[in-house]
Amino acid sequence: MSETATLSGLNAWVREFAALVDEHKEELTRLDSAIGDGDHGINMERGMAAVLAALDGAETPSSAALLKNVGMTLVSAVGGASGPLYGTFFLRLASACGEVTEVDADTFAKAVRAGLDGIVARGKAESGDKTMYDALAPAADALDEALAGGSSLRAALEAAADAAEAGRDATSPMPARKGRASYLGERSVGHQDPGATSAALLFRAAASVLG
């Protein structure tokens, strides 16, 4: 039986994601410079720094409160398309987790699925469009699959993070069909998608601190 994601675990996840984004912001910006407007690293770093600042001064008595705070902060602070997309992800996650202090593995997986659905609804991306969806969708699938196979939350998140990274790598040969990169069309082929890259970081962060 799997462990649970506690309030402090979720808090740590968000902080770890912030740390990874900060660590990789130049890489994200470099990737985005190749096929976008070159601001993904800066935007995500600004957004996550704002999240950390918001969490420091806020009362977050429940998972929902914590995750909603993260979502709303991202919505306002990122600036680019990642703002509403990650913001939606966390807001959906918040609703799905509910006003609790501890989330069991299945609920967490369902929440991730809800977050992913929110991103799809918002960004209208499909598999193979060369977007964050190409990392998130395999991760959500892997998470479900591992938990269904009896894995612990940590192991399942490990599988999800691996799947996200594989998905991220697979975006390189794709031509972009969404966002600013789609203006480049075939010229975007050969470049890894920055959104998929940051999405992989989100799951890597979860794998290292949650469960």
Next chain:
Amino acid sequence: MVGIVVVSHSHALARAATEIAREMLHGRDVRIALAAGLDEHTFGTDAVQVQEAIEKVDGEDGVLVLMDLGSALLSAELALDLVDPGVAARVRLCAAPLVEGLVAATVAAAGGATLAEVESEAVAALAGKQAHLHPGPAAGASSAVDEDHGDADARATFTVANRHGLHARPAARLAGEVRTLDARVQLRNLTTESPAVPGASLSRVATLGALRGHEIEVTATGSQAKEAVDHVLALAARQFDEADDDPGDDGSSAAHPGLSSGVAGGATAIGSGDGPYPASPGIAAGPAWTPGTSVIKLTAEDLAPAADPTAEWRRIRSALATVRRETVQTRARTARELGEFEAAVFDAHLMLMDDSELLDDVRRRVNDGASAPHAWSTTVKAVAEDLSALTDEYLRARAEDVRAVHDQVLLALLGRSSAFEPRPGVLVAADLTPAQAALLDRDVVSGIVLAYGSPTSHSAILARSRGIPAVVGAGAQVLATPEDTIVALDGETGQLVVDPDAETLIEFKSRAADRELRLDEAMAAAAQPALTRDGTEIHVAGNVGCVADAVAATDHGADLAGLIRTEFLFLGRDSAPSVDEQEEAYRAVVTALSGRRAIIRTLDVGGDKPLPYVDQPIEANPFLGVRGLRLALARPELLRDQLRAICRVAADHPVSIMFPMVSAVDELLAARRILDEVLAEAGGGTEGTRPDDLEVGIMIEVPSAALKAAIFVPHVDFFSIGTNDLTQYTLAAERGNDALSTLADPLDPGVLRLIDSVCRAAASTDTRVAVCGEVASDPVAAPLLLGLGVDELSVGPYAVPVVKQAVRQLDLRHCQDLAARALDSVSAADVRSMITG
């Protein structure tokens, strides 16, 4: 009032766009809120800002949200999740481009439009821009969706009522209307079970092969889908504005291009029906030749693959732009001279040049490495062949339209002009451009036969001014006349005989000899003054459009140049002529007059002949628009430069300045003020620099000016009555419109009364009255004009000797009696029979 939210990555952009939009409000207010940038300087969008902006401008009429791109859309959508659902229900996220959409939406909202109307205005703002830059399918209209009509927003069927089906003109009308709406319209011929084609593509609509009685399904998607379908149905009910009883719609009429009535062997008298019309007096007989029979040959070099598709595509665009410009001019001329119905064929040409289907094909070939001429020719010929393959004879003939455009653009691509080498004999052509007509020399070309055109058309006027006998409006069948067939024509009666038998030819020749004799007599007396029997001198002047005309006027005994047109200097160029260039041109004309007075008319154009360097708004009716002196006063720098040039010439020649299209005294006074300024400036600001004999006069073309002539008298030295326009404005009948030809007669008692009003106003003063319209050379009209009190007749230079002879036959008192009776006649026909009978 609808509120507006502007979502942008940049605060500065949103603020500036809003300022632009607010400029349109002229003090009215619209609630606009910005959600733009993370702060003043950081690019980005923030869903919470959008939410707050929506809440700020929300009201019961709703909110329209305009966005720039990318995250702006996502943030706006997210904001709808964040606001109260009751508010969200009255918020529309609008796909219009930010700046254009914002301006249109702001204006609409200020006017109290509903949310749906504001949104539709905003979306249509893009259509306007597209139509301006690439007149083609409207926003969202893509040709790649031929079969995609399963999810149409609106659908209906109609039955084709037009006698010849949906041929080029109704199809062009349909496509043109469809393009103005934000809807993707598809048409399908249910009767033939054709595939669906885009309604905005003329070439594709024509391939429906839609004949009378066929049932057509029309479907549409997009924000104006319903309007589009309703519009098409309304058009169909009106037979696409093609009158069924129109002569042009009658398969036997001569007025249509492409009809192959053929020329039978033996003598073929062409003279039944409406045409041909006499256009330039004189008799000619000679071998026919046509300028357009040479097939354009592409060299191996023209056909060789090209290295740079971009450059080839640019060539095509530039050639299209050239031909489009020419066609617009031809269309305007035709509409003016023949009416909208005949001009509509050029709409089909224009639309073909803007047909996205066709151009996409051309572009594909260019991208595949074809040269511009090769890509154009292959594609367009294929379209022509598709049309030729249709079963309906009339539609097959539409292929001619396509071939005409093919040839024109190809010539432009190859840098060859449509000019031709005049050959001896009788020129047979569809119509002539002014440039082509200018090439004709009466010593080489003995006669002209035009399939189209009217006696008042520019080409007819040019033929008269060159003294070349001509008949016009002879019908398309004359174009089938084989080269070197003998053609005989009488430009005085309009008689035209193709391949005459020996007897007819002899008859023509003896008529020609008679005429020659009369002309010789007239010519011998040309230099003498024209005195009526009772000894009154009538000035007979020449109308002049170029130096050759001035030479001809002098040689043919003109007492002066009564109308020197200056349009030739201004048309067909990209910038206005300089003062020096104008001076040189006027000086050349005036010099050829050897001391005779030169009445120079200032620029007389309007929206029908747009000048590329003058910003003229498109007018619904250019003939009642900003034209003539109105345009000159709207663009005083043009008038000022022209007056400068004229005044320089006036320093050493007797010159009069004539202002066209005057309807109010204020206009004349404004023009005279500019003239005074120019004169003062020429004299270094000192007085007394006005050349002693510089005169100023006005054209009388507008009825109001004729009725107010007495008020103008103190301000003018002369009036010159332009009877062509005066007739058209008085009878409200477009000259050249075949259907109105009996109405638009300058001898209508109404027109004569206006001339009478002008003559009475001038009678006891020094003010002279001239007539410079076509009627001045009409032998029937001369006694009336003189009887009313006209002092001067200004006619084509070659007509001067004959008109002088006619004047010499007249007795002024008898003329006055005739005139008095004519004023009380009931109709123009009455007037004519009174004089001739």
